[in-house]
Amino acid sequence: MLKLAILGFLYDRPLHGYELRRHLSALTGHVRPISDGTLYPAIKRLETAGLLVRETEPGTAAAPRHTLHLTEAGRTALRDRLREPEPLDISDENRWFTLLAFLRHLADPAAQAAVLRRRLAFLAEPASFFYEGERPLGAEEFADPFRRGLLLVARATSEAELGWLHATLAELGEPAAE
Amino acid sequence: MLKLAILGFLYDRPLHGYELRRHLSALTGHVRPISDGTLYPAIKRLETAGLLVRETEPGTAAAPRHTLHLTEAGRTALRDRLREPEPLDISDENRWFTLLAFLRHLADPAAQAAVLRRRLAFLAEPASFFYEGERPLGAEEFADPFRRGLLLVARATSEAELGWLHATLAELGEPAAE
DNA sequence: CGACCATACCTCGACGCCGAGGTATAGCGG
DNA sequence: CCGCTATACCTCGGCGTCGAGGTATGGTCG
Numbered sequence: 364m365l366k367l368a369i370l371g372f373l374y375d376r377p378l379h380g381y382e383l384r385r386h387l388s389a390l391t392g393h394v395r396p397i398s399d400g401t402l403y404p405a406i407k408r409l410e411t412a413g414l415l416v417r418e419t420e421p422g423t424a425a426a427p428r429h430t431l432h433l434t435e436a437g438r439t440a441l442r443d444r445l446r447e448p449e450p451l452d453i454s455d456e457n458r459w460f461t462l463l464a465f466l467r468h469l470a471d472p473a474a475q476a477a478v479l480r481r482r483l484a485f486l487a488e489p490a491s492f493f494y495e496g497e498r499p500l501g502a503e504e505f506a507d508p509f510r511r512g513l514l515l516v517a518r519a520t521s522e523a524e525l526g527w528l529h530a531t532l533a534e535l536g537e538p539a540a541e
Numbered sequence: 542m543l544k545l546a547i548l549g550f551l552y553d554r555p556l557h558g559y560e561l562r563r564h565l566s567a568l569t570g571h572v573r574p575i576s577d578g579t580l581y582p583a584i585k586r587l588e589t590a591g592l593l594v595r596e597t598e599p600g601t602a603a604a605p606r607h608t609l610h611l612t613e614a615g616r617t618a619l620r621d622r623l624r625e626p627e628p629l630d631i632s633d634e635n636r637w638f639t640l641l642a643f644l645r646h647l648a649d650p651a652a653q654a655a656v657l658r659r660r661l662a663f664l665a666e667p668a669s670f671f672y673e674g675e676r677p678l679g680a681e682e683f684a685d686p687f688r689r690g691l692l693l694v695a696r697a698t699s700e701a702e703l704g705w706l707h708a709t710l711a712e713l714g715e716p717a718a719e
Numbered sequence: 720c721g722a723c724c725a726t727a728c729c730t731c732g733a734c735g736c737c738g739a740g741g742t743a744t745a746g747c748g749g
Numbered sequence: 750c751c752g753c754t755a756t757a758c759c760t761c762g763g764c765g766t767c768g769a770g771g772t773a774t775g776g777t778c779g
Contacts, residue, residue, distance in 0.1 A: 365765085381727055393668040394632050401766050403729060408765090428727065454572050456634060460695070464670065466687040475687075490571040492642065508712060509644040509653075512705045517638070519701030520694065527690045534686060543735085559757055579736050581759060586735090606757065 364458045365397065365405045370433065370441040371465030373415060379428040380406060390464060394457060406431065414440050445469045448478060453485050472535045479535075483528050486521050542636045543575065543583045548611065548619040549643030551593060557606040558584060568642060572635060584609065592618050623647045623656065631659050650713045657713075661706050664699050 365387075372378060372386045380403065387397050409415050414437035417429040433441070444452075445462065446469055452458045459482060469475050491499030492513060502514035532538065543565075550556060550564045558581065565575050587593050592615035595607040611619075622630075623640065624647055630636045637660060647653050669677030670691060680692035710716065 379727080384727095389672050390670050393663075393666065394634070395629065398767060398769095399727095399729075400731085400768065400770095404765080407729095451573065456572070460670075460691055463687045463691045467685045485571075488571065492568050492638075494567050507645045508709050509641045512702075512709060513638050513641045515705055516698065516702045520698040523697030523701075524690075524694045527693055531686050531690060557757080562757095576737055576739095577757095577759075578738065578740095578761085582735080585759095 364391075364452075364461055365401065366409065367441075367444055367452070367458075367465070368461050369405060369409060370414065370437060370444070371461070371468065373431055373433045374438060374441055374465065374468050377430050377432045379430045381428075383431065391457065391461065409437070413437075441465070442469060445478065446474050448481070453481050476532055476535045479528055479532055483525070483532075486525055486528075492517070542569075542630075542639055543579065544587065545619075545622055545630070545636075545643070546639050547583060547587060548592065548615060548622070549639070549646065551609055551611045552616060552619055552643065552646050555608050555610045557608045559606075561609065569635065569639065587615070591615075619643070620647060624652050626656060626659070631663050654710055654713045657706055657710055661703070661710075664703055664706070670695070 368387055368390060369383065372383060378386070383406075384397070384399075384402055387402070391397065406415070406417075410417060413434060415431050415433050417431055419429055445466055448462055452462050462478070466475055466478060469478070489499065491501070493500045493505075493510065502511045502518065505511045505514070546565055546568060547561065550561055556564070561584075562575070562577075562580055565580070569575065584593070584595075588595060591612060593609050593611050595609055597607055623644055626640055630640050640656070644653055644656060647656070667677065669679070671678045671683075671688065680689045680696070683689045683692070
């Protein structure tokens with residue numbers, strides 16, 4: 364997820380580590396703040412993999428800033444990742460949101476629509492949180508207000524997203540089902 | 542999160558590993574399937590910490606089943622965790638949902654309400670995903686349909702949950718603000 | 720002028736998670 | 750009786766994340 368977000372932000376324009384950190388914490392920071400000890404090794408991994416290059420800017424600020432540029436391989440890696448996301452990118456809301464934040468970089472509307480359809484298929488799967496044997500339990504069946512709330516909120520989210528998905532697929536000139 | 546879920550399920554009644562796995566995958570499995578390599582070490586950690594005991598049941602099934610029982614320390618640990626959740630339990634939706642699933646084990650309505658109020662405070666914080674300098678960007682300001690959707694869905698979820706939180710706090714006989 | 724904070728980068732050990740692999744029995748269909 | 754699947758448990762290496770720590774400069778305030 365971090366890799367995806369780094370590539371996504373750098374796709375727009377080069378940034379140095381600290382700027383990147385601020386962008387990242389705006390995107391996912393209220394949910395899960397990312398720490399230096401996570402970010403810098405991640406940058407280094409991407410550098411080693413040849414997806415970005417660091418250019419030292421001996422300059423304005425205190426420490427020598429390293430401006431991070433995506434390489435052509437990095438740009439391709441982002442587009443590939445967006446075009447064919449891992450299952451977890453589709454199912455985990457945090458990762459899906461990260462993916463959505465950069466999906467516009469996949470220039471082809473048909474490819475974008477294909478990704479949205481995968482999320483649609485995932486949301487359409489019947490999935491409850493609790494079962495009695497085989498039978499899924501609905502929100503109404505709980506006396507427990509907390510489990511009821513859990514199911515209620517999940518359902519509301521799911522409905523809002525389904526509505527948006529259908530509207531956006533139509534907007535892209537793509538049918539919801541293939 | 543796994544620790545919380547294991548303690549939560551075992552609080553209701555003893556289970557053996559395999560049953561536990563099925564409960565866990567119903568609760569969080571559609572989002573992030575949990576693997577054996579995660580579950581069994583987690584059980585062992587809880588055992589080492591004295592929060593649960595394993596009782597071998599030489600019996601019915603194929604392999605000797607270990608029925609897992611919470612100890613008194615385990616029951617206390619769950620209640621403590623529920624009473625004073627970590628920040629991530631409040632902010633991360635996956636973890637928050639897990640917490641909600643077991644919040645009823647905190648018998649005291651005032652303590653339950655205090656936890657709900659923490660979530661309320663978190664949701665009330667103004668938090669956007671994207672900024673232009675200092676200014677948060679609203680959904681309407683994006684031409685990009687994906688970022689617009691991201692903000693729209695996040696807002697819908699947030700509103701549904703706020704509604705439920707207020708209703709449930711009232712139901713518990715507790716004001717939304719202290 | 721010293722205290723303090725923001726900027727900017729980096730390292731390290733600990734720890735949890737994952738996937739891939741392994742072991743073994745029970746039950747079913749062919 | 751063989752192969753298959755479900756049940757049930759476990760280990761291991763690899764990897765990503767985290768928190769705590771360190772280093773250094775520039776700007777602001779009293």
